Amino acid sequence: NQIARNRALVAIDQLRKTHPHHRVVVATHGLVLALVLEHYTERPANEWLKTMGSPAIHQLTFDAGGKKSHEQLL
Template sequence: MRTIYFIRHCESIKTGSDRGRGLTDAGQEQAQELVAFFKEIPIDAIYSSPMQRAMDSVRPLAEQRGLRIYEAAFQERRFQETDERLSPERLEELLERSFQNDDYAQSCGESNQIARNRALVAIDQLLKTHPHHRVVVATHGLVLALVLEHYTERPANEWLGAMGSPAIHQLTFDAGGKTSHEQLV
């Protein structure tokens, strides 16, 4: 039995580069609350998107456990060539088009299909690297929604629309290849 706890990052700053945005004061408090949440749960490894807000979300947990944070390909979907944050209106427009067409992408951007496949390859690697372990992965709302869609068959747009920040979802993989899901937060 292998378990991955996916954490959508804590509340993040809304300005600056998409890659370098950290957490708000409330988000930093939420990151501390994750330490308490996982207090009784064994963790063997911690992985994160390379984006700052995801790393910052699990840093207190890693420090408390004495674990290193490994980078993995769970970064947010790249919508455009630049690292500028999209306006909420533009993001909503792109998401709507993407949920209507899984292969839709702007020039130099990723489609939902590409982002999902990137995450699924990373999950396969985690399962091979940690065959009997409990792993924490810090990621982003859309990528997590795409992963959950794959394993639960509930549409990604429904997952994303109902997802808070942070959110914690547990995927458990049994030896027979069956996957179960539980929303924890």
């Protein structure tokens, strides 16, 4: 799980650097999504997995200072 989470976080960081001030859509499997959400929201991945529907759509927003916000859209 740590390897998958780290790979996803590196990819997200690269997308943020490559496409600043743009919306980017990322598709992944539920477990990877739960691990990423755990990192950014500090809510445990197993809690995300228990409540996550399929499909699940989540929005992470980062401001210029790197502050993040999360919203579950579906």
